[in-house]
Amino acid sequence: MRFVLVIVSLTAIALGLIHLRGAELSERHQIQQLEYQYRVEMRRKLWDQQVRLGYLVAPGQVRRRADEMGLGFVEKSNVACEVPKTGPATPPVPREHKR
Amino acid sequence: MVTRKGKDDLPGIWRYRIVFGLLVLVAVGLLSYMAWILANTSQREARVRQASRQQRMTIPLPARPGNIFARAYRRYVLLAGSRQSPSCYVDPGMIRDNELADTCLRVGEALGISPVEVQQTVVLHRDGRFAWIKRDITEQQAQAIQKLHISAFEITYEWRREYPNAELGATIVGFRRHDGVGGAGVELTQDNQLAALAGSKVVLADARRRAIWPIIGEGKLPQDGKHIFLSLDVSIQGFLQEAVAESLEKFKAKWGVGIVVNPHTGQILGMCSMPTFNPDDFTTTPAERITNKAICAPYEPGSAFKPIVAAAAVDAGIVNYQTTIFCENGTYNAPQGGKISDHGASYGDLSLTDVIVYSSNIGMAKVGEKLGNRKLSEILETSGFGRDTGVELPGESAGIVRPLRKWDGYSTRRVPFGQEVSVTSLQLIMAYSAIANGGLLLKPWIVDHINDSSGKTVWQGQRQVVSRVLKEATCEETLAVLAQVVERGTGKACKLDRWTSWGKTGTAQIPARGGYIDGAFVGSFIGGAPVGRPEVVCLISIYWPDKSLGHFGATVAAPYVKKVLARTLSYLNVPSDIQADTTGTLVARPTTGALASANHD
Numbered sequence: 081m082r083f084v085l086v087i088v089s090l091t092a093i094a095l096g097l098i099h100l101r102g103a104e105l106s107e108r109h110q111i112q113q114l115e116y117q118y119r120v121e122m123r124r125k126l127w128d129q130q131v132r133l134g135y136l137v138a139p140g141q142v143r144r145r146a147d148e149m150g151l152g153f154v155e156k157s158n159v160a161c162e163v164p165k166t167g168p169a170t171p172p173v174p175r176e177h178k179r
Numbered sequence: 180m181v182t183r184k185g186k187d188d189l190p191g192i193w194r195y196r197i198v199f200g201l202l203v204l205v206a207v208g209l210l211s212y213m214a215w216i217l218a219n220t221s222q223r224e225a226r227v228r229q230a231s232r233q234q235r236m237t238i239p240l241p242a243r244p245g246n247i248f249a250r251a252y253r254r255y256v257l258l259a260g261s262r263q264s265p266s267c268y269v270d271p272g273m274i275r276d277n278e279l280a281d282t283c284l285r286v287g288e289a290l291g292i293s294p295v296e297v298q299q300t301v302v303l304h305r306d307g308r309f310a311w312i313k314r315d316i317t318e319q320q321a322q323a324i325q326k327l328h329i330s331a332f333e334i335t336y337e338w339r340r341e342y343p344n345a346e347l348g349a350t351i352v353g354f355r356r357h358d359g360v361g362g363a364g365v366e367l368t369q370d371n372q373l374a375a376l377a378g379s380k381v382v383l384a385d386a387r388r389r390a391i392w393p394i395i396g397e398g399k400l401p402q403d404g405k406h407i408f409l410s411l412d413v414s415i416q417g418f419l420q421e422a423v424a425e426s427l428e429k430f431k432a433k434w435g436v437g438i439v440v441n442p443h444t445g446q447i448l449g450m451c452s453m454p455t456f457n458p459d460d461f462t463t464t465p466a467e468r469i470t471n472k473a474i475c476a477p478y479e480p481g482s483a484f485k486p487i488v489a490a491a492a493v494d495a496g497i498v499n500y501q502t503t504i505f506c507e508n509g510t511y512n513a514p515q516g517g518k519i520s521d522h523g524a525s526y527g528d529l530s531l532t533d534v535i536v537y538s539s540n541i542g543m544a545k546v547g548e549k550l551g552n553r554k555l556s557e558i559l560e561t562s563g564f565g566r567d568t569g570v571e572l573p574g575e576s577a578g579i580v581r582p583l584r585k586w587d588g589y590s591t592r593r594v595p596f597g598q599e600v601s602v603t604s605l606q607l608i609m610a611y612s613a614i615a616n617g618g619l620l621l622k623p624w625i626v627d628h629i630n631d632s633s634g635k636t637v638w639q640g641q642r643q644v645v646s647r648v649l650k651e652a653t654c655e656e657t658l659a660v661l662a663q664v665v666e667r668g669t670g671k672a673c674k675l676d677r678w679t680s681w682g683k684t685g686t687a688q689i690p691a692r693g694g695y696i697d698g699a700f701v702g703s704f705i706g707g708a709p710v711g712r713p714e715v716v717c718l719i720s721i722y723w724p725d726k727s728l729g730h731f732g733a734t735v736a737a738p739y740v741k742k743v744l745a746r747t748l749s750y751l752n753v754p755s756d757i758q759a760d761t762t763g764t765l766v767a768r769p770t771t772g773a774l775a776s777a778n779h780d
């Protein structure tokens with residue numbers, strides 16, 4: 081009876097150790113995966129975003145979007161090239177204050 | 180009396196002994212086997228290799244090639260960048276026939292393509308072990324494929340070089356071939372700086388090939404490529420490309436080039452060769468569009484060469500700008516120098532200033548006679564013609580300057596007005612920049628600085644003086660003469676509203692074997708502004724415009740240089756140097772000489 085008890089206990093310990101070992105390996109693998117994600121996948125996403133941002137701020141793209149949205153942006157060089165105009169033909173009408 | 184039994188007398192003890200004996204035998208057997216393996220060298224090495232292969236796993240760590248940036252006022256914009264995009268491939272040998280239809284259906288759904296298309300690819304490559312299913316897919320599609328856990332379909336990441344500004348500055352940037360090697364432009368010359376060195380990580384893997392434990396000391400860190408920051412400004416580049424394209428379209432020319440430089444530093448702010456190309460589609464682009472003709476295609480400069488020779492002659496004290504030259508009333512039969520005409524005009528006595536202002540060929544031929552061949556040859560050499568400028572771009576031509584022993588009486592009279600010599604646009608603009616900056620011939624440069632992947636500057640470009648070619652006083656006088664070219668001479672089309680400007684036209688015939696092609700011209704204009712302290716110099720050359728529409732530099736190039744100069748000076752916040760006097764007439768404002776080039780930092 082005592083012999084059976086020893087065998088059962090040892091088996092339980094062995095199974096527990098195997099389970100712990102499996103869990104340890106699994107955790108270590110997860111750590112490696114996380115490190116890979118940090119080293120490769122995040123950098124990959126960063127590179128992708130940098131290129132996408134490059135497209136978004138490309139002057140031609142900005143001009144095209146501004147035109148599409150009718151924002152009426154005028155390029156700095158074109159503004160300065162214009163001959164300064166005199167003031168409006170008629171002075172602005174003062175706003176009436178409500179009492 | 181109770182007697183204690185010995186262990187040997189216990190019932191069934193023989194069973195324990197048998198089991199223990201067997202275990203000892205097994206242990207001895209295993210130890211002997213290990214000892215035999217260790218003793219046998221060849222076996223040992225093979226086993227160690229086998230164990231290493233089973234336990235170790237090498238994970239590649241990608242490194243990114245460097246980016247190329249250009250200025251955009253007070254920031255930088257991306258001209259060329261790299262990213263990794265996922266692609267899906269199949270190992271057709273790993274799919275069983277009875278699973279084919281179902282597998283293709285699932286893969287097709289994940290990738291958003293027809294399952295029939297997937298099946299066709301697999302069937303077509305049934306005997307092979309690799310076929311692309313779809314390249315450049317989205318990250319979501321890649322994840323969807325990985326979630327299917329079909330070992331035959333895998334995801335791999337490929338490098339893609341992208342050019343967000345497309346055709347803007349394309350001939351400068353160049354392109355990167357699909358194998359990752361630079362193919363043209365800065366991509367080619369700076370390939371060693373841009374190149375990345377992929378890394379790797381070695382780990383211990385378990386029986387299921389899962390990475391478990393890193394092996395320190397093995398593997399190597401990835402080294403990203405360095406980033407190149409150009410002196411090119413995307414806005415100025417845009418002004419230049421628009422202007423040259425407009426002229427090409429209007430005058431139906433074969434090609435045109437444009438350059439804008441800072442004459443005080445030698446930095447190239449804009450350079451184009453039109454028609455240009457989109458680096459994303461370099462495989463379908465004809466080679467002549469990829470060629471940067473601003474540095475690769477020399478041509479006879481024609482009258483644009485006159486101020487360089489005149490300035491050198493004045494500098495040497497052989498003539499001055501007030502020297503009177505008889506221009507033979509329009510036709511000059513030079514002794515041993517052939518017949519020279521002033522393109523239909525008839526001039527008598529002209530000062531050297533007016534020879535330049537009205538662009539008299541005869542006047543310049545006579546300056547050539549005063550200089551002689553040896554001095555003329557020296558002027559060409561010191562002004563940087565006949566040799567590379569050393570700009571960081573590939574395929575630069577040195578131009579064509581014949582050796583002095585081959586010069587004759589024709590050369591004496593032709594070289595001063597830009598015949599018998601071929602120059603590149605870059606050489607020409609650098610010679611003019613020397614006049615604009617007070618007499619220093621500078622080396623042109625386009626790579627402003629280089630940063631490593633952490634942002635630290637590892638190389639900084641700087642102004643390099645090649646030599647002093649003219650005295651400062653000569654340059655001031657020459658600029659004043661060139662300002663008169665714009666004021667009352669052939670360059671009126673380049674007169675700016677808010678700044679004083681100077682410049683010179685050039686119209687040259689295109690040579691062919693044994694003479695010139697009838698009706699074929701290169702029209703050029705080189706100008707700068709303001710006259711007091713030129714902030715930028717711009718050159719536009721239009722090659723072989725339709726003669727019926729216009730071919731003179733004053734027509735095909737000067738108005739476009741004007742546009743570029745006006746927009747560039749506004750963009751750089753260069754203050755106007757023209758003001759109204761008491762009568763309301765616009766006059767040049769006295770210059771302070773303190774226009775900060777730091778406006779363009």
